[in-house]
Amino acid sequence: MRFSLFSRRNLLFALTGIFSSVLALAGFSLLADSSWFLGIFFIVSALLTIRIYWAKSNIHAKYIFPGVALLVLFHIYPAIYSGQVAFTNDSNGHQLSKSQAIDAILEDSRIPVESQSPVKYQLATRISDGEIFAIFRFPGLNLVAGNSNQMMLIGGSQTVINSDGLVKSAKGFKILQPNEYTLHAEQIQSLEVRLGSSQVLIPDDFDYLTLYRPGRTYSEARDEILDIATGVAYHPNQNGQMANSSGEVLYPGWKANVGFRNFTSIISNEEVRRPLLAVVAWTFINAFLIVTLSFLMGLVLALIFNFPALRSKRIYRTIFITPLAIPSVLSILVWAGLFQTSNGVINRLFHSEIPWLTDATWARIAIVLVEIWISFPYMFLITTGAIQAIPGEILEAASIDGASHYKSFRLIKLPLVIRTVAPLLVASSAMALNNFGVIYLLTGGGPSLANSNGNAGATDILISYTYKLAFNSQEGNNYGLASALSILNFIMVGLMSIYGLRRIKTMEGVN
Amino acid sequence: MKKSRLGVGLLSAALLAFGSIAPAQAAGTLTIWVNSGDEAAYKAASADWAAKNGVTLNILAKCGLGDCGLSKLGPAGAGPDLFVATHDNTGSLVKSGVVTSLSTVINKAAYPAAAVEGVSFNFGTWGIPISISNIALATNLSLVPAGAPKDWATLESTATKLISSGKADVGVVTHIDGYFMQPFFESIGGYVFPNKNGKYTSVSSNGIYSSKLAKNANLMDKWLAAKLFDKANTYDASNFTNGKAPFAIVGPWSIDGLDKAGVKYEISGVPSLNGGYARAFSGVSAMYLNRFSKNKFLAKQFLTEVVQTKNFSKAITASNSSYPANLEAATTVDKNSVAGKFGAYGAICLPMPNVAEMNSVWTYWNGAFADWASGKSKFGDAMKTASKNLNTSLGN
Numbered sequence: 002m003r004f005s006l007f008s009r010r011n012l013l014f015a016l017t018g019i020f021s022s023v024l025a026l027a028g029f030s031l032l033a034d035s036s037w038f039l040g041i042f043f044i045v046s047a048l049l050t051i052r053i054y055w056a057k058s059n060i061h062a063k064y065i066f067p068g069v070a071l072l073v074l075f076h077i078y079p080a081i082y083s084g085q086v087a088f089t090n091d092s093n094g095h096q097l098s099k100s101q102a103i104d105a106i107l108e109d110s111r112i113p114v115e116s117q118s119p120v121k122y123q124l125a126t127r128i129s130d131g132e133i134f135a136i137f138r139f140p141g142l143n144l145v146a147g148n149s150n151q152m153m154l155i156g157g158s159q160t161v162i163n164s165d166g167l168v169k170s171a172k173g174f175k176i177l178q179p180n181e182y183t184l185h186a187e188q189i190q191s192l193e194v195r196l197g198s199s200q201v202l203i204p205d206d207f208d209y210l211t212l213y214r215p216g217r218t219y220s221e222a223r224d225e226i227l228d229i230a231t232g233v234a235y236h237p238n239q240n241g242q243m244a245n246s247s248g249e250v251l252y253p254g255w256k257a258n259v260g261f262r263n264f265t266s267i268i269s270n271e272e273v274r275r276p277l278l279a280v281v282a283w284t285f286i287n288a289f290l291i292v293t294l295s296f297l298m299g300l301v302l303a304l305i306f307n308f309p310a311l312r313s314k315r316i317y318r319t320i321f322i323t324p325l326a327i328p329s330v331l332s333i334l335v336w337a338g339l340f341q342t343s344n345g346v347i348n349r350l351f352h353s354e355i356p357w358l359t360d361a362t363w364a365r366i367a368i369v370l371v372e373i374w375i376s377f378p379y380m381f382l383i384t385t386g387a388i389q390a391i392p393g394e395i396l397e398a399a400s401i402d403g404a405s406h407y408k409s410f411r412l413i414k415l416p417l418v419i420r421t422v423a424p425l426l427v428a429s430s431a432m433a434l435n436n437f438g439v440i441y442l443l444t445g446g447g448p449s450l451a452n453s454n455g456n457a458g459a460t461d462i463l464i465s466y467t468y469k470l471a472f473n474s475q476e477g478n479n480y481g482l483a484s485a486l487s488i489l490n491f492i493m494v495g496l497m498s499i500y501g502l503r504r505i506k507t508m509e510g511v512n
Numbered sequence: 513m514k515k516s517r518l519g520v521g522l523l524s525a526a527l528l529a530f531g532s533i534a535p536a537q538a539a540g541t542l543t544i545w546v547n548s549g550d551e552a553a554y555k556a557a558s559a560d561w562a563a564k565n566g567v568t569l570n571i572l573a574k575c576g577l578g579d580c581g582l583s584k585l586g587p588a589g590a591g592p593d594l595f596v597a598t599h600d601n602t603g604s605l606v607k608s609g610v611v612t613s614l615s616t617v618i619n620k621a622a623y624p625a626a627a628v629e630g631v632s633f634n635f636g637t638w639g640i641p642i643s644i645s646n647i648a649l650a651t652n653l654s655l656v657p658a659g660a661p662k663d664w665a666t667l668e669s670t671a672t673k674l675i676s677s678g679k680a681d682v683g684v685v686t687h688i689d690g691y692f693m694q695p696f697f698e699s700i701g702g703y704v705f706p707n708k709n710g711k712y713t714s715v716s717s718n719g720i721y722s723s724k725l726a727k728n729a730n731l732m733d734k735w736l737a738a739k740l741f742d743k744a745n746t747y748d749a750s751n752f753t754n755g756k757a758p759f760a761i762v763g764p765w766s767i768d769g770l771d772k773a774g775v776k777y778e779i780s781g782v783p784s785l786n787g788g789y790a791r792a793f794s795g796v797s798a799m800y801l802n803r804f805s806k807n808k809f810l811a812k813q814f815l816t817e818v819v820q821t822k823n824f825s826k827a828i829t830a831s832n833s834s835y836p837a838n839l840e841a842a843t844t845v846d847k848n849s850v851a852g853k854f855g856a857y858g859a860i861c862l863p864m865p866n867v868a869e870m871n872s873v874w875t876y877w878n879g880a881f882a883d884w885a886s887g888k889s890k891f892g893d894a895m896k897t898a899s900k901n902l903n904t905s906l907g908n
Binding site: 034093094096097098101102105106108109110112113182183186187189190204205206207211216252253272341342344356358359360447448449478 | 540583584586587588589604606607608609610612613615616617634635636743744745746748750803806807808809810812813868871879882883885886905
């Protein structure tokens with residue numbers, strides 16, 4: 002066989018090689034960022050890509066692998082992630098790790114000692130291990146090199162001092178020049194030189210150290226923060242915060258596992274529970290109304306526009322399908338304008354003063370109207386298809402047997418259409434239960450429900466309420482609770498869909 | 513066998529290629545997030561410093577309302593070095609542990625005491641003020657040739673006369689929420705947290721249903737019924753620009769729209785029922801330092817040498833028609849200009865509370881206004897419930 006550089010097989014090697022090296026690179030940088038799951042996932046995918054596509058066998062795997070990998074990445078991983086978040090107190094004030102939070106508490110409690118003016122310092126690396134040191138003269142001390150771990154005197158004959166008082170060279174150290182500082186910026190800004198237990202020198206910039214008095218200390222052995230001035234001790238509590246014996250807490254807190262607290266608070270926390278019942282009820286009513294009404298509308302239109310005598314059917318059908326073709330983000334915003342109370346086109350047309358988007362009942366009606374407008378073309382399409390798929394002989398036979406139009410519709414067309422589209426109706430219901438876009442863009446969930454103080458609105462469905470809990474800054478971004486609610490939502494929609502599909506199976510059994 | 517070697521060769525070549533183009537942490541780069549629309553002004557105002565010091569500035573329009581997402585992004589290492597937020601986020605940012613104290617950086621004498629107070633929390637000062645903005649009253653001069661009302665009686669009678677004669681549809685175009693209604697709320701005796709000369713003294717009690725407000729609450733119901741406020745609560749600015757409303761509550765951000773609409777207007781304070789002007793909330797837009805920044809010293813240098821200068825404050829505020837926080841820059845603003853009039857009213861305004869408890873306040877307080885506007889409850893009842901729920905929520 003003649004060797005060709007651009008054979009299909011070499012091209013395959015090249016492309017998969019490049020692809021998997023990109024994956025592996027991404028994987029390693031994710032690992033370096035301590036994103037373990039994603040990092041390992043990317044590296045394993047890279048190895049599998051090579052293993053599967055460079056071998057001559059594995060035909061099945063070649064087809065299945067991309068789908069499975071993407072399924073893991075975009076469905077299973079987010080599901081596991083939000084499932085895990087649901088068991089934490091992930092919310093504003095609980096975003097740090099415990100060590101970050103303790104560092105922050107200690108740092109924020111430092112008080113500058115104003116009687117001591119800032120101390121000029123220089124930077125040096127120790128030649129033996131490359132560690133960064135600050136070199137400075139502190140009142141009462143001679144020339145010192147110090148960092149977070151140790152402090153040593155470096156005066157003496159081995160040290161050369163310039164005429165301006167700065168150190169030119171010192172034994173064992175390499176003095177850094179200012180243009181080298183930015184290379185070590187991260188280490189330098191975390192320098193702190195402890196002078197006994199009650200004073201610490203911290204660099205405020207590349208030139209001066211400021212003397213601070215720590216307000217609190219942390220004992221790792223006892224896992225305890227002690228307030229120096231008051232002597233009060235703080236210990237970790239159940240909620241990922243340092244708290245004293247009377248329950249006062251220090252900020253920031255950290256992300257901690259709280260077990261089932263988010264789930265129990267759905268029932269026990271009145272602020273969450275009170276609006277939840279109304280929201281869940283509206284979620285189901287909304288989905289039911291959208292699916293039935295848009296299906297009926299689609300069916301009626303499909304029947305009308307299948308009428309053989311009707312002319313230019315194609316034009317009408319095209320017109321009916323346009324709502325499907327317009328990006329709903331645009332059309333919903335246009336609808337929001339049309340529904341405006343004082344200047345909206347709809348109210349002007351009817352010379353009415355209907356508070357479309359600000360009154361609970363009218364806002365619900367507006368939502369359902371817009372959702373029907375968006376979803377009836379789909380129903381129209383599928384029912385048209387289903388009607389046209391009914392064999393003409395059956396209808397002919399019926400008319401020979403003397404069935405009226407109505408009877409042949411009720412006894413033949415409708416059962417056959419429903420049988421065809423039933424699985425699609427189940428899918429539509431699942432989508433309607435999660436119909437976030439229309440709610441968010443048209444009413445934003447509003448108007449707010451009485452007694453919920455703006456937490457939930459009359460048109461909020463479960464998923465938009467969840468969104469508000471997670472991302473509405475007024476709520477303090479409670480990701481943990483929002484994840485718990487989204488799991489509840491998933492169970493609800495899942496059960497509904499299973500029930501629906503079961504019903505279809507029985508129906509098929511009958512037919 | 514040969515072929516797979518070729519593949520291995522390609523793989524290592526690709527790895528090498530990607531390794532060499534993988535971004536290295538360049539020395540002397542600062543990433544700064546600012547409010548969208550302001551990025552050009554920030555770039556222009558700091559270009560000289562960046563060129564002189566060889567620093568690359570990535571100024572990105574990523575912020576708007578709230579804390580710029582920092583409480584989530586900062587700890588994840590995905591935040592900028594510096595970012596702009598309004599001062600009312602200070603408490604929440606500090607409690608989240610995502611900002612660094614700037615106590616040793618700020619030159620407090622260069623700013624009004626209230627602005628410094630606004631960006632201070634617990635032991636530290638956490639932001640460098642850039643601009644101050646507040647809402648104010650706009651009067652439509654073609655409907656009200658006499659100009660901005662000096663007292664409440666004038667405002668009320670002007671509006672009611674225009675409405676009863678059919679010339680106007682509503683009195684004051686405004687959002688019906690805590691922030692926009694604050695001057696009216698204060699006028700009838702309400703307050704969020706007790707304060708003395710603009711300095712908050714406690715968050716363990718609130719005045720959302722103060723005894724004075726309880727007495728005056730029916731006035732709000734009367735004003736709503738008289739269409740002084742639009743209960744549709746949709747902030748229909750076209751009512752003001754089309755001459756269907758004599759007054760509007762506007763912010764510096766509304767000015768572009770008003771000028772484009774070609775309406776003649778005058779900016780003033782909101783008259784109080786008790787004489788003089790009632791205090792709106794003033795917001796200080798300030799720059800904060802991400803605790804997880806890897807370039808803190810360079811960032812502090814930028815704050816000292818650029819952000820705290822008179823020219824910087826002046827350049828930013830000129831571009832977004834807000835009022836400079838820097839005292840020296842403020843003296844250069846023309847007193848008769850729109851910005852000058854906002855600033856004159858802003859000087860007597862109340863700094864918005866910056867405590868983390870404000871998150872709960874907004875929820876209950878705005879909810880009460882919404883319930884009232886939609887006719888679900890009387891003003892007094894709505895505020896009574898909000899005050900009670902707020903106390904429960906804050907554990908008072």
